[in-house]
Amino acid sequence: MWLSILGLILGVSLGLLTDIRIPPEYANYLSIAVLAALDTLFGGIRAHLQQVYDDKVFVSGFFFNIMLAAGLAFLGVHLGVDLYLAAIFAFGVRLFQNIAVIRRILLNKWTEKKEIRESV
Amino acid sequence: MKKPSSRKQAKFSKSIIFPLVFLVLGFILAYSYSLSQAEETSGDFMANSQFEQEERFREELIEQQERNKTLREEMQNKQNALQEFESSFSTEEADYSGMAAEAEKLRRYIGLMPVEGEGLKVVLEDGEYSLEAVNPNNYIVHESHVFQVIHEMYISGAEAVSVNGQRIQSNSTIVCTGPVIEVDGVQHPAPFVIEAIGKPEVLAASLELPGGVLDQLVNDNIIVTMDEGLVISMPALLSES
Numbered sequence: 001m002w003l004s005i006l007g008l009i010l011g012v013s014l015g016l017l018t019d020i021r022i023p024p025e026y027a028n029y030l031s032i033a034v035l036a037a038l039d040t041l042f043g044g045i046r047a048h049l050q051q052v053y054d055d056k057v058f059v060s061g062f063f064f065n066i067m068l069a070a071g072l073a074f075l076g077v078h079l080g081v082d083l084y085l086a087a088i089f090a091f092g093v094r095l096f097q098n099i100a101v102i103r104r105i106l107l108n109k110w111t112e113k114k115e116i117r118e119s120v
Numbered sequence: 121m122k123k124p125s126s127r128k129q130a131k132f133s134k135s136i137i138f139p140l141v142f143l144v145l146g147f148i149l150a151y152s153y154s155l156s157q158a159e160e161t162s163g164d165f166m167a168n169s170q171f172e173q174e175e176r177f178r179e180e181l182i183e184q185q186e187r188n189k190t191l192r193e194e195m196q197n198k199q200n201a202l203q204e205f206e207s208s209f210s211t212e213e214a215d216y217s218g219m220a221a222e223a224e225k226l227r228r229y230i231g232l233m234p235v236e237g238e239g240l241k242v243v244l245e246d247g248e249y250s251l252e253a254v255n256p257n258n259y260i261v262h263e264s265h266v267f268q269v270i271h272e273m274y275i276s277g278a279e280a281v282s283v284n285g286q287r288i289q290s291n292s293t294i295v296c297t298g299p300v301i302e303v304d305g306v307q308h309p310a311p312f313v314i315e316a317i318g319k320p321e322v323l324a325a326s327l328e329l330p331g332g333v334l335d336q337l338v339n340d341n342i343i344v345t346m347d348e349g350l351v352i353s354m355p356a357l358l359s360e361s
Contacts, residue, residue: 007139008146015150027155034152037145059137062144 028077028084032069035091040065042098049105065091228279231287231357235280239317239352240324242269246310247341259341261310263296269314270294272333276326278316280354284308285315287357320348 040062047053069087076083227233244266247259270281270288281288283303288294295302300309316323324346327334337344 004138004142007141007143011143011146011148012150014143015147015152016154018147018151018154030148030152030155033148037148041145055137059141062141066144066148 029070029073032073032084032087032091033066035088035095036065036069037062039091039095039098042095042102046098046101046105049102231280231289234354234356235317236351236353237279237317238320239278239315239350240273240320240327241347241350241352242273242314242316242327243343243345243347244269244310244312244314244337245343245345247343260299261301261312261342262340263294263301265337265340265342266294266301266312266314268333268336269327272326273314273316273318273323276318276323278318278323280317282315282354284313285354287354289357315352315354317352317354320350324348 040058043061044053044058047058069084069091072087073084076086224233228235244261246261266283270283273281283294286303286306286308288303292304293302297307300307301312302308326332327346329335334344
């Protein structure tokens with residue numbers, strides 16, 4: 001757990017300190033990657049809460065989604081089709097769904113706890 | 121035996137993979153953030169700078185225009201000054217040319233230059249020897265006659281006068297020494313050819329005035345011949361005749 005937080009901090013600091021400037025037309029890939037990462041993260045949290053979490057699925061999904069999104073955006077740029085919109089749409093929808101599921105699960109847990117406490 | 125090892129492996133992979141995942145996540149987030157921030161600032165900066173640049177260029181332009189204006193005014197002033205100078209030059213030049221002409225004229229008067237022009241030629245010859253006249257002074261040409269003629273010519277506007285080809289200058293001396301006269305130390309016998317440059321008709325008229333020089337000369341038994349309309353040339357004083 002601590003190692004994970006350390007990794008996060010390291011990543012953030014690395015990202016902030018990186019001085020490499022990518023051309024603006026490639027910024028789309030990065031936004032897609034961000035979206036994919038967030039989606040996978042929330043997917044992982046949801047899976048954990050639903051007790052269907054799997055390390056391999058999470059990790060592979062994390063990296064694969066990032067790469068897929070970036071590749072899709074890349075393809076879209078080179079084909080002249082805004083394919084990254086599709087990725088944004090898909091990931092956005094899934095992100096909201098995941099967050100909604102997480103919220104519902106947490107609400108259920110909370111209400112259950114409350115009921116238990118009341119009954120006690 | 122197998123289970124703990126797999127558990128251990130799982131734990132190990134978890135402890136390695138999660139930090140890795142979070143590292144990537146953090147990196148992507150932070151990088152994206154910093155990139156968008158940079159873009160925003162750069163865009164902002166660009167817009168700002170565009171505006172500022174426009175403003176700055178405009179100010180520069182105004183400054184340049186003002187400077188141009190002042191320079192133009194300066195140029196105008198300088199040109200005016202130059203024109204004044206030039207006009208003064210031209211007037212001075214005119215003055216100079218006038219002066220030069222005057223100097224030449226004066227030089228002609230004092231005999232430093234050879235002169236040529238229309239003039240009058242007067243020849244004074246001794247009168248005929250006559251038995252009645254006992255005194256030869258009565259019929260030979262005296263220096264006073266020559267003087268008279270020369271003076272009359274000067275008075276009537278002669279620019280240059282010569283006696284037997286010798287220029288008369290302002291301080292010339294004419295001395296009578298017996299039958300000859302000396303002009304500046306050079307002896308000249310009769311007949312005396314007095315040449316004058318000037319307006320021939322004026323010179324002739326002044327000589328021919330009633331009771332004037334001509335009459336006096338004739339009274340003194342001198343033979344006077346006048347030639348008008350000749351082109352007379354005289355050497356400069358300094359040159360050898």
